[in-house]
Amino acid sequence: MAPRSLLRRRRTGAALASLLLPAALLVAAGPAGAVVASCAGTPQDFNGDGFADFAVGEVDGGATHGGKVHVFYGTASGPTFTGSGDAPDDQVFAQGVGGVPGVDAAGDGFGATVTAGDLNDDGCADLAIGAPGNNRRVGSVTVLYGSPGTGLRTTGAQFLSQDSVSAGQARVGEQFGASIAVGDFDDDGVEDLAVGAPFDVVEVPGGTDQGAVAVFYGATTGVGRSTRADVVLDQDDAAVPGAAEDGDAFGYAVAAGDVTGDGVDDLVVGAPGENGSGLVTLLPGSATGVGVTAGTGWSQSTPGVPGASETDDSFGETVTLGDITGDGAPDVLIGAPGENVGRGAVTILLSDGTTHVVGVAGAQAFSQSTAGVDGAAGVADNFGFSIAVADLDWDSFGDVAIGTPGDDIGAVVGAGSVTVLRGSAAGATVGAYGGARISQASVGVAGGPESGDGFGFAVSGAGIRNTGVDDLLIGVPGETLGAVSEAGLTVLLPGRTTGPSGVGSSEIEADRLNVAGGRTYQGHWGYSID
Numbered sequence: 001m002a003p004r005s006l007l008r009r010r011r012t013g014a015a016l017a018s019l020l021l022p023a024a025l026l027v028a029a030g031p032a033g034a035v036v037a038s039c040a041g042t043p044q045d046f047n048g049d050g051f052a053d054f055a056v057g058e059v060d061g062g063a064t065h066g067g068k069v070h071v072f073y074g075t076a077s078g079p080t081f082t083g084s085g086d087a088p089d090d091q092v093f094a095q096g097v098g099g100v101p102g103v104d105a106a107g108d109g110f111g112a113t114v115t116a117g118d119l120n121d122d123g124c125a126d127l128a129i130g131a132p133g134n135n136r137r138v139g140s141v142t143v144l145y146g147s148p149g150t151g152l153r154t155t156g157a158q159f160l161s162q163d164s165v166s167a168g169q170a171r172v173g174e175q176f177g178a179s180i181a182v183g184d185f186d187d188d189g190v191e192d193l194a195v196g197a198p199f200d201v202v203e204v205p206g207g208t209d210q211g212a213v214a215v216f217y218g219a220t221t222g223v224g225r226s227t228r229a230d231v232v233l234d235q236d237d238a239a240v241p242g243a244a245e246d247g248d249a250f251g252y253a254v255a256a257g258d259v260t261g262d263g264v265d266d267l268v269v270g271a272p273g274e275n276g277s278g279l280v281t282l283l284p285g286s287a288t289g290v291g292v293t294a295g296t297g298w299s300q301s302t303p304g305v306p307g308a309s310e311t312d313d314s315f316g317e318t319v320t321l322g323d324i325t326g327d328g329a330p331d332v333l334i335g336a337p338g339e340n341v342g343r344g345a346v347t348i349l350l351s352d353g354t355t356h357v358v359g360v361a362g363a364q365a366f367s368q369s370t371a372g373v374d375g376a377a378g379v380a381d382n383f384g385f386s387i388a389v390a391d392l393d394w395d396s397f398g399d400v401a402i403g404t405p406g407d408d409i410g411a412v413v414g415a416g417s418v419t420v421l422r423g424s425a426a427g428a429t430v431g432a433y434g435g436a437r438i439s440q441a442s443v444g445v446a447g448g449p450e451s452g453d454g455f456g457f458a459v460s461g462a463g464i465r466n467t468g469v470d471d472l473l474i475g476v477p478g479e480t481l482g483a484v485s486e487a488g489l490t491v492l493l494p495g496r497t498t499g500p501s502g503v504g505s506s507e508i509e510a511d512r513l514n515v516a517g518g519r520t521y522q523g524h525w526g527y528s529i530d
Contacts, residue, residue: 036149039123044116044462044530046125047151051075052462054473055127056490057111057528058510061520062094067110068517069093069129070525071152072508074464078471079492079508091152092516093144095131099154101142102134109133110142114530117182119223120145121190127152128193128223130177138162139176141195143223158222162197165214165230174200176214183256183265185285186228190218194267194290196251202234202244210234211250213269215290233283233291235271241281241297247273250281257321257330260284261356267291268332270316274299278315280334282358298349300336304360306347307339314338315347322389322398324348324423329356331427333400335384343367344383346402350427364427366419368404372430373419374437375407382406383419390461390470392495393433397423399500401472403456409439409449416455418474420500433499440476444502445491447479454478455491460529469495475526481509481519488525 039048046053051074061068071091072079080090095102095110104110113130120126124146132139143158162170170176179196186192193216200212212234217226224230235244244250253270260266264285272278283295300307300315309315318335325331329351339345348364351357367384368377377383386403393399400423405416422434440449449455458475465471472495477488489509493500510519519525 038148039146041118041123044125046071046116046127046146047073048124048146048148051466052464053125053151054460054462054464055114055116055530056475056508056526057114058488058520058523058525059109059112059477059527061111061517061523061525062104064104065106065520065522066095066104066108067112067131069111069114070515070517071127073151074462074466076465078465078494078506090515093129093154095142099157101157101159102131102140107133112528113177113180114528115180115182116530117191119143119182119191119193119218121218121220124148128180128182130180130195132175132178134177136172137175138170138172139174139178139197141177141180141193143193145222156222158224160195160216160224162200162214162232164216164224165232171201176200179251179254181254181256181267183267183285185215185256185265185267185290186217187264187285187287188226190220190226192216192218193223194254194256196254196269198249198252200234200251202236207244208246209273210244210246210248211252211271213251213254213267215267217289228289231289231291237291239291239294240283241295242271242274242279245274249273252317253319255319255321258356259321259330259332259351259358261329261351268319268321270319270334272314272317274316275309276311277309277313278317278336280316280319280332298334298360302360305363306365307345310339312338318384318387320387320389324389324398324400324428325350325353325425326397326423327351327353327356332358333387333389335387337382337385339367339384340377342380342382342406343369343377344381344385344404346384346387348428362427366402366421366428368419370430372435374435375404375417375419378408380406381408386456386459388459388461388472390472391423392420392461392470392472392500393422394469394495394497397425399423400428401459401461403459403474405454405457407439407456409441412449413451415439415449415451415453416457416476418456418459422499436499438493438500438502442502445505446507450480452478458526458529465494469497471495472500473529475529477524477526481511484519484521486522486524487519488523488527490526490529
């Protein structure tokens with residue numbers, strides 16, 4: 001692919017690459033270790049050993065280029081790479097292999113999105129995997145369930161589409177599974193699953209790319225098996241602000257958390273095409289579910305929100321929740337990677353320290369033009385394309401990692417970078433290490449910047465070593481490895497009290513010893529991480 005083509009592909013939903021090369025595939029059991037009788041609810045812990053695990057999407061991986069997902073298990077020394085010879089420590093999942101539902105086919109995009117959460121209330125994290133290109137871009141989501149000691153299994157796996165909802169209807173091109181979030185929207189103690197279909201047609205016939213979000217309520221027997229009826233939400237619903245219009249792409253991004261301070265998780269939805277500039281909608285959760293209580297919309301035209309709504313800002317293309325201020329409540333982070341001719345920006349809406357309600361008071365905005373932020377804003381940098389919140393320095397405040405996958409590093413076009421803002425009681429800050437830019441030109445980061453690498457295409461934070469400080473995972477899906485063009489990789493930056501840096505970083509990719517699968521030409525490992 002040409003430089004920046006990965007960015008363009010995600011934004012337009014264009015057909016996935018079809019050039020095929022063979023690759024080995026293994027669906028392995030989880031790692032052997034101490035006997036674990038039950039899971040304790042540690043976030044992202046698939047096997048109950050107390051260490052966070054993580055999944056990496058290789059969206060075009062495999063013999064058919066249908067996509068694969070690699071799962072790595074946390075240990076005190078980091079991800080599992082303790083096997084010998086050809087025995088892999090990771091698990092690899094693909095549709096139609098080893099009990100995974102579906103059929104592996106070119107263009108499915110299996111692994112375009114990966115999200116962990118406990119969807120059956122057994123204390124073990126489960127994994128939801130989006131394949132928005134499946135079946136002529138109708139799209140699907142596969143749910144794999146975690147288990148004590150063993151980790152993720154294909155036994156009991158579920159395959160979901162909009163046809164899985166009684167009120168829904170799967171349509172060609174809607175890309176169900178393009179976004180996924182997990183939260184307890186009806187306060188019953190079991191997490192639920194929200195799935196975006198941003199190119200769905202709500203007003204039939206004649207509409208295009210209006211968008212919708214399906215919500216599957218969780219139960220101890222699995223997602224979508226609650227006595228509460230699953231729902232499909234769109235902007236023509238009474239509780240949803242706005243109206244379904246062509247190009248809105250409602251559901252392009254989804255996130256979940258309690259941002260209204262009532263103890264019930266809420267649903268936050270990005271519609272980056274709304275009015276040509278973008279909108280983020282808050283839909284409150286309640287004892288009767290989400291989409292019942294009237295929602296609130298935020299845009300750059302909302303008083304108190306920094307900036308101004310402009311065509312192609314894509315405000316809401318990325319939405320992430322995380323506690324930056326350390327008050328125990330999530331803040332809302334909104335990416336507008338199209339801002340200022342693709343230079344990009346991130347808006348942060350902070351929770352009130354007393355009520356824990358998120359609002360526009362004290363709202364912040366950052367870009368590479370912000371004083372103290374390293375780098376220089378350039379056309380098509382796409383600052384804010386990906387966002388993660390994690391405590392990377394062990395100070396109890398969530399730090400903000402912002403992906404800028406189109407960033408030029410020196411003369412290298414589209415190599416990509418990640419900016420880290422430091423969390424504080426007042427919000428995100430620059431200074432100290434806050435505002436630092438990390439790239440493959442940074443000291444300690446293996447490799448070197450290359451045109452089209454897309455470093456920062458995906459970012460995620462997790463307590464892989466269970467030390468109290470989170471580690472930072474960075475996707476580089478355009479990375480060429482050896483003779484394999486755009487094989488992709490993931491960079492792991494260990495958290496440290498002095499803040500993240502390239503020192504001690506490691507690369508995780510398909511040709512590393514004890515990693516299963518082998519590199520795939522244009523496999524795009526690192527397209528998604530959670």
